[in-house]
Amino acid sequence: MESLQQKNVCHEPTYRELFYAHARHVRNFLFYKGASATEAEDLTQESFLRLWRDCEKVPVEKAKGYLFAVAGNLFWMKKNTSRSSCASSGKLQLWKPPTKHPNSTSK
Numbered sequence: 001m002e003s004l005q006q007k008n009v010c011h012e013p014t015y016r017e018l019f020y021a022h023a024r025h026v027r028n029f030l031f032y033k034g035a036s037a038t039e040a041e042d043l044t045q046e047s048f049l050r051l052w053r054d055c056e057k058v059p060v061e062k063a064k065g066y067l068f069a070v071a072g073n074l075f076w077m078k079k080n081t082s083r084s085s086c087a088s089s090g091k092l093q094l095w096k097p098p099t100k101h102p103n104s105t106s107k
Contacts, residue, residue: 009063010055018063019048026071033075043078047071 007014023044030040047070051058058066 007060008055009051009058009060014060015052015055018051018060018067022064022067023048026067029068030071030075033072034079035075039075039078043071043074046074 027040027044047067
């Protein structure tokens with residue numbers, strides 16, 4: 001049987017093998033970073049889609065690192081985009097300190 005290092009990522013059985021070997025770990029990594037379960041699933045799928053798109057450029061022995069790097073970058077971009085869109089839409093309100101403490105009595 002051919003070892004994983006000798007295979008090509010563009011070869012479907014190799015790609016499938018990479019998916020079964022790493023998808024759960026990538027999803028857990030994203031969940032640990034702070035993604036919701038749905039976000040982690042979506043970003044894991046997107047990471048694997050990008051691996052497939054770039055399969056000729058990514059050596060099999062670098063595929064795991066590629067997946068984690070892409071997943072981390074996608075998560076970071078998603079979090080930064082959602083923050084900036086929230087701020088630009090006016091949904092984010094700045095906290096304003098109260099002018100008077102609620103328990104204080106005025107004299």
